[in-house]
Amino acid sequence: EAGVTQSPTHLIKTRGQQATLRCSPISGHTSVYWYQQALGLGLQFLLWYDEGEERNRGNFPPRFSGRQFPNYSSELNVNALELEDSALYLCASSFDPGDTQYFGPGTRLTVL
């Protein structure tokens, strides 16, 4: 069974641009979660989508947004990129809300 997949693996952008990160959950999983792992800040919860709806949001500005598609895949958009947005962005999925979360390999975003 395929795990959580994320694309692209690496993404390089310049300050002010927009970045789009993609995630495909494990087959049968309906919840998708996004986390940011920035140097010195640890792993921080960004967003939770379930059944196409945003269910919870972490302490991030509105320029971090996303959506979940009917096939349960998800997109994370970061607008007006800032240097401090450089981080590893991890996507996770679970079968039910609150169930065990399984993580993908991450997308490394570098903002120059």
Added chain:
Amino acid sequence: AQSVTQLDSQVPVFEEAPVELRCNYSSSVSVYLFWYVQYPNQGLQLLLKYLSGSTLVESINGFEAEFNKSQTSFHLRKPSVHISDTAEYFCAVSLANAGGTSYGKLTFGQGTILTVHP
């Protein structure tokens, strides 16, 4: 608000020695507890979890953790480590409200880098 504290940022040990990675959490409501492992340049892999039932949980590769509600701890142990156990380990907590509805998010500790020396 809940928080997770991993008491050691780095733990160096020799191969075949025992190890304990400490994790404490603060929460007044029911929690689910997890340990994840992250190898360099990779995502997080689930190591083990406590949802309910027996307070001692084990992984397939020899790790175990014990949920201690009175001490609000979930320490990770292995009686004999291998070089391949070198990685960063994260303790995480998932909360639910009084009605059992999950908030969805995991709150992570800052991580413990385990380095196993030959």
